[in-house]
Amino acid sequence: MARHLKLLVQRWSSRVFSVEVDGAPRYFGIREQLRGEPVPPDVFSEVQKQDRCYSLLVCSGDRVTGDRFHWELRDRLQRQLPPGSGVRSMSSFIPDQKGSLLKGYFLQSRAGNSSLIEDILTDLEQRNPVLVCSYSQSEDGQQWTQCLWYQSEDNPVRFCVVPSETPKHHPSVLNMINSDVFYSLDEACDVLKQCGDIIPETRSVLGMLPSSLDARRKPDFPVIVIEGLDATGKTTLTESLRDSLGATLLRSPPQCLSAWRGRFDREPPLIRRAFYAVGNYITAEQINQEASKSPVIVDRFWHSTAAYAIATAVTGPVSNLPHEGAEVYRWPGDLLQPSLVILLTLDPEERKRRLRSRGLMKTDEEEELDHNKLFRTRVEEAYRRIVGSACIALDASPSADLVLQQALLLIRAKCHL
Ligand SMILES: Nc1ncnc2c1ncn2[C@@H]1O[C@H](COP(=O)(O)OP(=O)(O)O)[C@@H](O)[C@H]1O
Ligand SMILES: Nc1ccn([C@H]2C[C@H](O)[C@@H](COP(=O)(O)OP(=O)(O)O)O2)c(=O)n1
Structure with missing residues (x-):
């Protein structure tokens, strides 16, 4: 043995x-x-x-x-x-x-x-x-x-x-750190490197990483991240903000990884989360380049990676999450910190309506919804507990134009734009 x-x-x-x-x-x-x-x-x-x-x-x-x-x-x-x-x-x-x-x-x-x-x-x-x-x-x-x-x-x-x-x-x-949530690029890369023989695509993913990263570099223009559950209006808001502010719009995972995302989504959490973690560092490098020329809007970033990972790793009610202030909620020391993170929140019924109108929600089984309800509340709570670059919640239920106005108010107040 x-x-x-x-x-x-x-x-x-x-x-x-x-x-x-x-x-x-x-x-x-x-x-x-x-x-x-x-x-x-x-x-x-x-x-x-x-x-x-x-x-x-x-x-x-x-x-x-x-x-x-x-x-x-x-x-x-x-x-x-x-x-x-x-x-x-x-x-x-x-x-x-x-x-x-x-x-x-x-x-x-x-x-x-x-x-x-x-x-x-x-x-x-x-x-x-x-x-x-x-x-x-x-x-x-x-x-x-x-x-x-x-x-x-x-x-x-x-x-x-x-x-x-x-x-x-x-x-x-007990096993969350560096298994579900990675706190450094090196830890995430180590996992992907170990997968090289079984998942050949990891070599292409690692090849997208810049040769050096500097998290301490302060961008010239503000970097604003928009976060939230699926169908809360991130795409709608980020596109409007790009047009209103003359900003560059980026997303995480970045476009250059989209061909491999489906492949990693089929892998177990350890490998899947390492892929998304690496994606944040590639986006961070793109942010660094673009924020020297204009404000940057980012559709999902570190909060999504950590909150979904934590909320998936635990089961049951919100009380099963790691307690507020726990190590897992801290921002990684080697990752660029945005100037502002806005979390779009939405009443569950309205979110369901938007999902339906987008045609992605096909089953309406009671059991599945119950399961989703607990998962949804865990993700939202994990979002709120992240520190180091804490998010500000914004009610996304008003019309798209009103949400944009509210977001612009927040950005002007916090980023002096
Ligand atoms: N403020 C809003 N009021 C009503 N519908 C909205 C609003 N924002 C977005 N939508 C609609 O809700 C759906 C989901 O929005 P989307 O921007 O794609 O969300 P996400 O990118 O967060 O998944 C889309 O059909 C979009 O047109
Ligand atoms: N920066 C990111 C972005 C997404 N993820 C993960 C978290 C979730 O499992 C999915 C959510 O992606 P989804 O395709 O629903 O996102 P959209 O709302 O459609 O933009 O991706 C991540 O871990 N890190």
């Missing part, structure tokens, strides 16, 4: 396990001694007596390989496993220990399917960096135990599954 896996298992009983149920994490722990505690209701309550549960945690020493494997694993499990196996996202972590997060899946097998599932899992564990556990119920139905798969035949160690308190931080927060 690989060394990192051995180390991992040595501290196994200090770990907390988290399973996503209805879009929110439910937690349980394990103990070596049975203490008669009740089983955690949310994760195991609906499991029938004869059923078994399994967990798979990805534990690759190489994070690019690990993240890509984790990303593909869900599809693979859904394709291979019998219907009704209920594949749920899962993670395991040591509370408050940064970098301790392992991601994986939790599944359930109906009676009669166990041997098929176990063959699939054994094969998976033999060929891939994955640690499998099985969960079974005691005769009287009062307790669940966890057994590490790789050692189950010769030396089975059974842990008792016990309830665990909700940790202070959402588990994803």
